[in-house]
Amino acid sequence: MNILEPSGSSSRKIRKIFEEKIDKEGINWKSVSGETKDFYYEEFTKQCIWDEALNAQMNPAWLFKEKGRYRDMMSDTKTEGKKPDFVLEDSWENWKQKWNTPKVQKVCDQNSKNGKSKAIVDGSTPSTHTGGTATHYEHGKRLARKLGRPPTAPELFVHTHTKNGDDAIEAKREQLTQNNETIDENNMFLDVVGGQQKGWVYGLGSQATQYYNFGSTSSSTSAFDVSQQNAEVIQQLQHRINDQDLMIRDLQETTQLLLRCLDEMSKGGQVLVYNQPSHDHGNEHQTSSDDHTFDDANLSPQ
Numbered sequence: 001m002n003i004l005e006p007s008g009s010s011s012r013k014i015r016k017i018f019e020e021k022i023d024k025e026g027i028n029w030k031s032v033s034g035e036t037k038d039f040y041y042e043e044f045t046k047q048c049i050w051d052e053a054l055n056a057q058m059n060p061a062w063l064f065k066e067k068g069r070y071r072d073m074m075s076d077t078k079t080e081g082k083k084p085d086f087v088l089e090d091s092w093e094n095w096k097q098k099w100n101t102p103k104v105q106k107v108c109d110q111n112s113k114n115g116k117s118k119a120i121v122d123g124s125t126p127s128t129h130t131g132g133t134a135t136h137y138e139h140g141k142r143l144a145r146k147l148g149r150p151p152t153a154p155e156l157f158v159h160t161h162t163k164n165g166d167d168a169i170e171a172k173r174e175q176l177t178q179n180n181e182t183i184d185e186n187n188m189f190l191d192v193v194g195g196q197q198k199g200w201v202y203g204l205g206s207q208a209t210q211y212y213n214f215g216s217t218s219s220s221t222s223a224f225d226v227s228q229q230n231a232e233v234i235q236q237l238q239h240r241i242n243d244q245d246l247m248i249r250d251l252q253e254t255t256q257l258l259l260r261c262l263d264e265m266s267k268g269g270q271v272l273v274y275n276q277p278s279h280d281h282g283n284e285h286q287t288s289s290d291d292h293t294f295d296d297a298n299l300s301p302q
Contacts (some may be wrong), residue, residue: 136205152185157203219243
C-alpha cells in the first residue's frame with residue numbers, strides 16, 4: 001500500500017481542495033464525476049511535490065487517501081445535518097434528497113450493522129479505537145521505534161484499541177499452544193477477527209496491506225520496509241554528495257596551483273610541477289596543502 005506522508009498535512013490539503021469544488025451529485029466518492037476527481041488531483045499536484053521516481057506510486061496513494069477523506073467529510077456533514085459554508089444551497093438540497101432515498105438508507109443501515117457486528121469472536125464486546133486522529137500507519141511507526149522492529153498485527157491492534165480484543169487474542173493463542181500448533185501471529189489475528197472483508201481487516205485500518213496480500217499475485221511491501229529502503233537510498237545519496245564535494249575541492253586546488261605555475265612561468269622563474277593527490281572518496285578524508293607533492297623542474301618559458 002502506498003502511503004502519503006506526512007499523513008496529517010496531506011489530509012488537510014486534500015480536505016481544503018474538496019471545499020474548492022463541490023460535486024452536486026457527490027454523496028459518496030463513487031458518485032463524484034470524473035471531471036471533479038481530475039480537478040482534485042490536479043490541485044493536489046500543484047500544492048505538493050515529490051521525487052519524479054515516485055510518480056507511478058503517487059496516484060494510487062493519493063486515490064487511497066482521497067477516498068478516505070471524502071468519506072469522512074460526507075459522513076461528518078450528514079451527521080451534523082447542517083449545510084457547510086463551502087456547499088452551495090442547490091448541492092445541499094440535492095444531497096439531502098439522495099440521503100433520504102430508500103436505496104441509500106438501506107446501504108447506510110447495512111453499514112451500521114456491519115460496524116456493530118465487528119465483535120472479535122464468540123460475540124465478545126467489540127474493542128474501541130483509542131488511537132485518536134493519528135493513522136494506523138503513524139501508530140505503526142511509533143510502535144516500531146519502541147519495539148525496535150515492525151509490530152505484528154495483534155500488537156498494532158492492541159496498541160490502538162481497548163483491551164476487549166486482547167482477551168480474545170490471548171484465548172486463541174492459548175488454544176493453539178495447547179494443540180501444539182505453530183503460531184503465526186498475523187494469521188492468528190486474521191482468524192480471530194473473522195478474516196478480511198473487501199480487502200480490509202478489522203482493527204488495522206490502512207495497515208492491513210502490510211500484513212496481508214489479498215487478491216494480488218505480487219507480493220506487497222510493508223510501509224516499514226519502504227521507510228527502511230528510503231533511509232538507505234538517502235544514505236547512499238549523501239555518500240555520493242560527499243564524494244562529489246571532494247572531487248570539486250581537488251579541482252579547485254589544482255586550478256589554483258596551475259595558476260601559480262603560469263604566474264611563475266610568466267616571471268621566468270622556477271616552476272613546480274604538481275602531482276595531483278589520489279583520494280579515496282569512500283572515506284571521509286579532509287584534504288589540505290600538506291597532501292600535495294611537487295617535483296622541481298627547471299623549465300623556461302618558450
